[in-house]
Amino acid sequence: MLNIADTLSAWCREDRPFALATVIQVSGSAPLPPGTALAVDTDGTVVGSISGGCVEGVIYDLCQQVLHDDSPPTRARFGYSDDDAFAVGLTCGGEIDILVQRVEPADQPHLTVALDEVVQGRPAAMAQIVDGPDELLGRTLSLIGEDSAYDGTLGGENEDRAVVAGARALLRAGRTGLAEVGGDADTCPQRLSVLVHTHAPRPRMLIFGAVDFAAALSQAGAFLGYRVTVCDARPVFATTARFPHADEVVVDWPHRYLAATETDARTAICVLTHDARFDIPLLDLALRLPLGYIGAMGSRRTHEDRNQRLHEAGVTTAQLARLNSPIGLDLGAHTPEETAISITAEIIAHSNRATGLPLSHGTGPIHRSGSTSPLRPCASSATNSRSSSGGARTSE
Structure with missing residues (x-):
């Protein structure tokens, strides 16, 4: 729902009821x-929009139904259908x-607060029950601020406690995800599927x-939504x-x-x-920190020398394994612009735990909903391209 947070925030502040249709699960090449x-x-x-136009018409009708007929929350599934040209379905x-529900802002004041936080660019999360007992379907709970204090309820103290820890972890990672909770005596007796928005x-580069x-x-990083800092000791x-x-340029070691x-x-x-004057003390520190991605430019010779120096500085083999060097995917990049694409492509693949292989060299769905790779490499394409050449080629 955060893709339309500005409008929903305004509607909540006006105490205007609305119907909300949320994509709760996808499989295959779903568009969003x-x-x-x-x-x-x-x-x-x-x-x-929830499908790029494929099923918006029928979703609009479902929204009107829950708004004007006071219908309970309802789930709907849409897939591909080529048997009937007039059937509603996805072309991808x-x-x-989809979960469609009526929202009464007056009944969920915490939702207004959380949406306002999002509009102001501050951290917030909303946990929404998308599968479970009918009386709990669609209920929400909000986490506000860096300390993730929560407001609202998913039905009871046990349900709330079961969700909050996982929601806090997702908020720290800045990731929307589906969590399964409950179903046992230690959490809550009712099994729930909760979508945490x-x-x-912005993450930092x-x-x-x-x-x-x-x-x-820096231009490519800004385009991808990073808060970019360029740092160099030479003013x-x-x-x-x-x-x-760049969002900031820093003169410092x-x-x-x-x-x-x-x-x-x-x-x-x-x-x-x-x-080495800059790289070794920097990477010695970086490889010991819980960072998302660490990459370093240089030739094969530079890479081997750098690894040796880091090893002598006390960096462990496991820590060295976190270093992406030579930096970038093997695109044959030469110009700064091509190299930037090579590097950001590797960062995207690393963040999504993807293979970085051409889509034509794999099988399975292009898009994915989980944390596993979207491709299962074919036997003929399973060779790691980094073994022969790096993405950013230099002669040092």
């Missing part, structure tokens, strides 16, 4: 991920499950080395004029800046200096 929502108010105004070949501050590659990478190179797409700045499990570190 879980958590995406469409809403219709009592005047028939519609906002959002996937399947989506999360909004967190820290680029070390004020070089031409950094200029292109003549680290200027805002050279990096207009890389390892000293990393030690002082805020990072988390979504932070991407890109080391582009390939200079």
Whole structure:
């Protein structure tokens, strides 16, 4: 529902009832991920999309039904149908499950607060029961702020307690996800499926080395929604004029800046200096932190020398395994712009636990709803491309 948070926030503040249709589960090549929502108010105004247009018409009718007939929350599934050209379905070949419910803002004041937090860019999460006993279906609970204090209820103290810990973890990761809770004496007797919608501050991309590659990478990182910082110890190179797409440009020794700045499990570190004076103390620290991605530019020779120096500095084999070096996917990149695409492609694949293989070299669905790879590599394409060449090619 956070894709339409600004409109829903306004409707809640006006105490305007609305019907909410939420994508709660997808399989195959579904067009939009879980958590995406469409809403219709009592005047028939519609906002959002859940399928790119394939099933919006019938969803609109379901929304009108729950609004005006006071119908209980209802679930619907839509898949691909080529047997009947006039049947409602998805043309992409996937399947989506939708929950449609009536929302009375006056009955859920915590929802207004959480949506306002999202609109203001502050962290918040909303847990929504999408499967379970009929009397609990559609209930919500909100987590507000960095300390994740919660408000609202999913039906009782046991249900709330069972959901909050998992919702807090998803909020810290900035990830919307489906959680199964309950069904045992230690949590709550009723088994529930809960969709946790999360909004967190933009993840950070820290680029070390004020070089031409950094200029292109900062632009690509900003395009992907990262809060980009470029850091270099040389003030003549680290200027805002050279990096207009970065959110900030810092003049400092890389390892000293990393030690002082805020990072988390979504932070991407890109080391582009390939200079041991900067790289070794920086990576020695970075590889010991719980960061999302760590990559370093350099040739094979630079990579081997860097690994040896890090090993001598006390970095363990397990910690070294977290280093993506040479940085980037093997795209044959040469220009700064091509290299930026190579690096960001690897970051995306790493974040999604994907293979990075061409889609034509695998089988299975293109899109996925879980954390496993969307592709099962064919035997002929299972070779790791990083064994022969890196994405960002240099001669150092």
